[in-house]
Amino acid sequence: MVHDPRPHRLPPDPLSAAGAAAPAVTLRPLRPEDAERIRRWMADIEMLRNTVLVPGPCFAPVRAYTEAEADRYLTQLMTDVDRFSFAIELDGAHVGNVGLKAIDRANAMAECFIEIGEKEARGRGVGHRAMELLLEHAFSTVGLRLVFLGVFEFNQAALRLYRGLGFDDGPQYGWHYVDGEYFEVVGMLLTRDAHLSRTGRCRRPVH
């Protein structure tokens, strides 16, 4: 059984000592006051094309979330008991969201997701740092053994991000239809052992 660490409490960051040049990224719980930003990000077609957050019927063209859909998404992030969701802050400003979803407590595994909503915050190492913090939470606090995800084959930034964090290619998720074309959804996975080995730390197993 996976330890449930609610309310969200992140452990002290063991990687920060090594990250002198890393951007000042922190994670915090999402709040209702974050709604305005999330409405704006969920109206960004370019971002939606890179994610599987596409609202509406699968074969409909990618379109912006309505305000009501974006608000429902935020509510889901904040209240779904099978998720741990965090706001990503860069120097104190909310620039994106990251988290675990579909948490399978019996098998100690979960899917992860990330979206840097603010365009100016992309490509500056924020996604990498936020994922490091999330993975530390997933493996060392929640006690997961496996984190997995699906990413579109054309999403080079995301593929590089996950590979740089030690994710391996896993079973293919399938195909996803975006604006008239099918794309492969690449399955990727990272085990706790691989994470601890990559970060140079060996910890006593949680279970």
Ligand SMILES: CC(C)(COP(=O)(O)OP(=O)(O)OC[C@H]1O[C@@H](n2cnc3c(N)ncnc32)[C@H](O)[C@@H]1OP(=O)(O)O)[C@@H](O)C(=O)NCCC(=O)NCCS
């Ligand atoms: C994908 C995403 C989370 C990456 O976060 P980020 O902060 O932009 O990425 P980082 O700056 O931490 O860089 C991570 C890696 O991606 C590479 N990268 C960043 N932007 C890139 C781009 N536009 N094209 C190709 N590679 C890119 C970086 O060089 C780095 O690779 P390296 O470590 O091998 O040098 C972010 O761009 C984003 O949220 N995009 C829109 C939503 C999305 O695609 N979510 C993921 C769905 S699976």
